[in-house]
Amino acid sequence: MSRSQRLFDLLQILRCHKYPVSAEHLAEQLNVSVRTIYRDIATLQTQGAEIEGEAGLGYILKPTFTLPPLMFSMEELEALLLGADWISKQANGEFSESAKNAIAKISAVLPADHKVKHSQEVMRVASIIEVPELTIDMSDIRKAIKHQYKANINYLDLKGNSSSRVIWPILIGMFQQHYVLVAWCETRNAFRNFRLDRIEDWQTLEQKYLPHRSELLKKWQQEEGISQPKLRY
Known part of the structure; x- marks a missing residue:
């Protein structure tokens, strides 16, 4: 590997990390010595790369730095x-x-x-x-997730029973050949996974939910314990 390619790869590795990365880890990733990493970091810094950190603490690329x-x-x-x-x-x-x-x-x-x-x-x-055709607009769901808006839905379960629920949408995924919405259900006071093709009506509410969506997502993942959730209707 040429040095120019190694410098570029080093930037790429740093770009993928949100927290400081140790020189030892970088050296292992690039199959070079730690001393080489120190020299490469210094070279990149002199060329304008916005890399912060120092030996023993790790290095991080400022998010404002734009790669070519x-x-x-x-x-x-x-x-x-x-x-x-x-x-x-x-x-x-x-x-x-x-x-x-x-x-x-x-x-x-x-x-x-x-x-x-x-x-x-x-x-x-x-x-x-x-994938079954949807009767609702997925862009409305994505907007609600992004802005943490609650939603009122009419949901048809597997037995054909329709119910109205207020939910906190947090994630859309595809499981078992279905689009599935992960949400906190106020009616059940628990996380539920709703098949999008069974949502008959969707109304985004002006009220926002708390805590932050990322915290809810972590709690859901902890409850599931696995990457493939159990579909509960």
């Missing part, structure tokens, strides 16, 4: 294209245009020898997960 346009390997491009292809073909098409636009923007800044002529030259998405 990234150079993707062909493998990284293939992964990005496959992911975008998969997203664009899912039912409801929620992120189809966004995925296509993202790939177009990435391709626009790449050198000619790194552009991918055909998105499925080597690998392709062979199947599409069939």
Whole structure:
């Protein structure tokens, strides 16, 4: 690996961490000595990289520092294209245009020898997960999650019973081929996972919920204990 590539990789590693990273960890990641890391950090700092920290405490890249346009390997491009292809073909098409636009923007800044002529030259998405069509607008749910608004929903359970509930939406995921909304349910006074295709009506309320969504998400994860939640209706 050339030194210029190593310096770039060092910036990339620092960019991925929100907290100070030790020189020992950086050295292990780049397969070099700790002394080399110290020299590389000093070089980057003299070249304008906003790296804070010192030996023994660790280093962090200030979030205001902007890296130059990234150079993707062909493998990284293939992964990005496959992911975008998969997203664009899912039912409801929620992120189809966004995925296509993202790939177009990435391709626009790449050198000619790194552009991918055909998105499925080597690998392709062979199947599409069939997701039930939604009767509500997912953008309304995303907005409520982002701003921590409560919502009033009419929900149809597996037995065909409809109920009205006030919920605190915190996360949208895809589990068992369904879009699922993780939320705190005021009616049940507990976390519940709602299939989006069974929400008959959605009304975002002006009232915000507390505590912060990140705290609720941690509590939900602790209760579940695993990455795949149990679907409780």
